[in-house]
Amino acid sequence: MSRPAYETVETDVLVLGAGGAGLRGAIAAAEAGAKVLVVCKSLLGKAHTVMAEGGVAAAMHNVAYQDSWEVHFADTMKGGKLINDWRMAELHARESPERVLELERWGAVFDRTWQGRIHQRPFGAHTYPRLAHIGDRTGLELLRTLQDRAVHTKGVDVHMEVTAFKLLTSEGRIAGALAYRRSDGSLVLYRCAALLLATGGAGKMYRVTSNSWESTGDGMALAYEAGAQLRDMEMVQFHPTGMVWPTGVRGILVTEGVRGEGGVLRNKEGERFMERYDHERMELSSRDVVARAINSEVLAGRGSPHGGVFLDITHRKPEYIKSKLPSMYEQFLKLAKVDITKQPMEVAPTIHYMMGGIKVDAETGETSVPGLFAAGEAAAGLHGANRLGGNSLSDLLVFGKRAGDAAGAAPKSAAAPKLDQAQVDEAIDQLLAPLDRPAGESPYRLQQEIQETLTKYAPIVRDGPGLEAGLEAIMELGRRASACGTGGSRSLAFNPGWHTAVDLRSMLVNAEALVRSAIERKESRGAHARSDFPKLDDALGEVNFIVEKTPDGMAVRAVKHEAMPGFLEEVVRHSYARYTPEERE
Amino acid sequence: MTAEISDVDLHVWRGDAGGGELVSYHVPVREGMVVLDAVLWVQANLAADLAVRWNCKAAKCGSCSAEIDGFPRLMCKTPIAEYGSSLTVRPMKTFPVIKDLVTDVSWNYQVNKEIPPFTPSEKDLASSEPWRMQQKDVDRSIEFRKCIECFLCQDVCHVLREHSPAPFYGPRFMIRIASLEMHPRDTLDRRPLLKGKAGVGFCNITKCCTEVCPEHIKITDNGIIPLKERMDDVYFDPLRWALDRLSGDKHEKG
Numbered sequence: 001m002s003r004p005a006y007e008t009v010e011t012d013v014l015v016l017g018a019g020g021a022g023l024r025g026a027i028a029a030a031e032a033g034a035k036v037l038v039v040c041k042s043l044l045g046k047a048h049t050v051m052a053e054g055g056v057a058a059a060m061h062n063v064a065y066q067d068s069w070e071v072h073f074a075d076t077m078k079g080g081k082l083i084n085d086w087r088m089a090e091l092h093a094r095e096s097p098e099r100v101l102e103l104e105r106w107g108a109v110f111d112r113t114w115q116g117r118i119h120q121r122p123f124g125a126h127t128y129p130r131l132a133h134i135g136d137r138t139g140l141e142l143l144r145t146l147q148d149r150a151v152h153t154k155g156v157d158v159h160m161e162v163t164a165f166k167l168l169t170s171e172g173r174i175a176g177a178l179a180y181r182r183s184d185g186s187l188v189l190y191r192c193a194a195l196l197l198a199t200g201g202a203g204k205m206y207r208v209t210s211n212s213w214e215s216t217g218d219g220m221a222l223a224y225e226a227g228a229q230l231r232d233m234e235m236v237q238f239h240p241t242g243m244v245w246p247t248g249v250r251g252i253l254v255t256e257g258v259r260g261e262g263g264v265l266r267n268k269e270g271e272r273f274m275e276r277y278d279h280e281r282m283e284l285s286s287r288d289v290v291a292r293a294i295n296s297e298v299l300a301g302r303g304s305p306h307g308g309v310f311l312d313i314t315h316r317k318p319e320y321i322k323s324k325l326p327s328m329y330e331q332f333l334k335l336a337k338v339d340i341t342k343q344p345m346e347v348a349p350t351i352h353y354m355m356g357g358i359k360v361d362a363e364t365g366e367t368s369v370p371g372l373f374a375a376g377e378a379a380a381g382l383h384g385a386n387r388l389g390g391n392s393l394s395d396l397l398v399f400g401k402r403a404g405d406a407a408g409a410a411p412k413s414a415a416a417p418k419l420d421q422a423q424v425d426e427a428i429d430q431l432l433a434p435l436d437r438p439a440g441e442s443p444y445r446l447q448q449e450i451q452e453t454l455t456k457y458a459p460i461v462r463d464g465p466g467l468e469a470g471l472e473a474i475m476e477l478g479r480r481a482s483a484c485g486t487g488g489s490r491s492l493a494f495n496p497g498w499h500t501a502v503d504l505r506s507m508l509v510n511a512e513a514l515v516r517s518a519i520e521r522k523e524s525r526g527a528h529a530r531s532d533f534p535k536l537d538d539a540l541g542e543v544n545f546i547v548e549k550t551p552d553g554m555a556v557r558a559v560k561h562e563a564m565p566g567f568l569e570e571v572v573r574h575s576y577a578r579y580t581p582e583e584r585e
Numbered sequence: 586m587t588a589e590i591s592d593v594d595l596h597v598w599r600g601d602a603g604g605g606e607l608v609s610y611h612v613p614v615r616e617g618m619v620v621l622d623a624v625l626w627v628q629a630n631l632a633a634d635l636a637v638r639w640n641c642k643a644a645k646c647g648s649c650s651a652e653i654d655g656f657p658r659l660m661c662k663t664p665i666a667e668y669g670s671s672l673t674v675r676p677m678k679t680f681p682v683i684k685d686l687v688t689d690v691s692w693n694y695q696v697n698k699e700i701p702p703f704t705p706s707e708k709d710l711a712s713s714e715p716w717r718m719q720q721k722d723v724d725r726s727i728e729f730r731k732c733i734e735c736f737l738c739q740d741v742c743h744v745l746r747e748h749s750p751a752p753f754y755g756p757r758f759m760i761r762i763a764s765l766e767m768h769p770r771d772t773l774d775r776r777p778l779l780k781g782k783a784g785v786g787f788c789n790i791t792k793c794c795t796e797v798c799p800e801h802i803k804i805t806d807n808g809i810i811p812l813k814e815r816m817d818d819v820y821f822d823p824l825r826w827a828l829d830r831l832s833g834d835k836h837e838k839g
Contacts, residue, residue: 042638042640043638043648043690044694046640046646046648048640048641050641050733051646060715104716105705107702107771109723109730109768111723112723114720115717116719117715118715134730140730140733141730148703149702151697151698160691183684212639212640214640246617247615247616247617247618248615248616248617248618248622249617249619253643327644327645330644331643335617335619336617442633444628448629489634493684494684495636496628496634496635496636496637497628497633497634
């Protein structure tokens, strides 16, 4: 087959992903004087950020006057079971109030307190009411505000429905990316001085997930292939409350805001079971604790008819529920024929978020590849072993801006290095290969098998033999995927069979990294629970597992993290004495 | 796990800008299945290259708009059970087809760019104090900010359906303008735009847009009609017109 031509597009900063982190980064880079191009897989404004419901965490102390960045910092570290990058947690807690207020000045509208300040609602494992919100559609508000700001910022351009396939490097530095347009399959070669990965998570690796088709972990895979390090890949968040019934809607998110507004969890015997798992924080315990509690109740035979538990908010007035949780009301009424003002919801854990991701520098978001940056869910460090609700939206704003600032300041002349044509040609061949195998195995079937493999072998509670079997299965799926087809069509025009085949590569890198890291972490910490190692291991609390590409394949090694400075340690210890029932035993 | 409870014949429009036709697929139905599930089932099992846009599958992103038995709806929010044993899915009619159920909606993004963004006063921008606003004041624009940009209202708007190039920005962007105009801190007057290029006068209030809005925004009653009224104050009130001419005043925000 002759190699098709490609269009070359030059820019200073290339941003992959148009969710909160990508857009905030694009705005920052453009304000720093760079020419910015945002490339996204979907249409602008559809990114996964719109799915964030509950709010954005920022210690603005509008509702609880005692709140401060120190408490937010301690909550975040404690929630992450202390394997977070403490510097990221510190920057995040210090800077998120400023970022939220800035958003308001760009036109975002939040619910108000009676004094006219931004209202803040309570959320799991946040000591004080801290989540700025607008009903239960905070993510949409945030994304729309950033979208409008970005399209009206000079120097920002957007290419929609374009998928990046491979990052290109030159003399060890980032030089661009090869991508294809989804609508007609035409190829684009982007050349840039700096590249920001803001591609989100990889929840599509699991069957029951709150994530969309887009969440195939492209950023992690692209960075890994380009030589960057990944960290904490074993840490995948199960959101405690996803819909369980009807089967067609299984996995759709039920916002933590329901519990924030007073919703209670009960098993089929009517018992408010969180009493037994975390009697202090109850339903508002951290997500890992609540998800495991629900899992345990179901396994013990105390679940609801469809394999979940009951979440009940009916003690609140119907008008209150409709004004504070309008989309939940609508979602259950429409999809499950359940009126949540009168009946309890049935909920069970659903895959929601990757705490792990690309290892970045706390201050700038730069990866181990010069000129390559990452922010948002694609990056790792802030959340450690478990993310608190509301900390992802603030993560996007704080580190999206920081990475954008740094990428925008990268030397423009860096775009000049010559590209290695062999690198480009090889990427084009790999990208188009599935089209040459129309009769090859169906990519949809392989995608489904990846999902089933992780669901079976890397579930909410894992064990060594299961993970080993899972790794073997993933490697075998990798071999099959390298020979898979498109499901029949050789067409380049909007061909989802081909797109899915391409996405498999990303999913497999993420799945392998997840399972390999999970095998290494022989303890239970945060979202990573092992039935064969049910306790915390203090020695492992000092390390993160780093994943990198070597000539022999994927390697995982433990790296000891830098100790927290004394004053931050003091802040954490102070609050540790007060809240962490699950660790007191 | 729930067993398959019945089957459905799904007729999907397949084709591109050059033309196309309905193709029928036999789909096993599970309890609670929505139309998007059926389309994705066909994609995974019978027609791997069936093009469809979708993202969140939770009615929050507005990607999977289509015409189901002729009515514009979100596929992810439409239970199969509402249709008996057979249903037809076609792409949105107002926008040019790219392939199968995917249409070219880029015109909407151009329009959005033409609308001047949120513009607070210099004083508000200079102030280092967080802004104070009352809930009842922000509530006025909250309804409009619920819009998920599914463009179903644009699809059903007969002004956009029947005119090319369109002399009207369409319901989605009337709502966008309303959300800015009713923002308590916005100071810009977008009435000249409304009267001119945005073409609010072309809307003759048939309310089809309101009927298809998955977010139940009262597009016509709460958005377009108040915008029309605001314009009338300035442009069509003879007394106001005469006074403005005498004083030489520019239009202040009402």
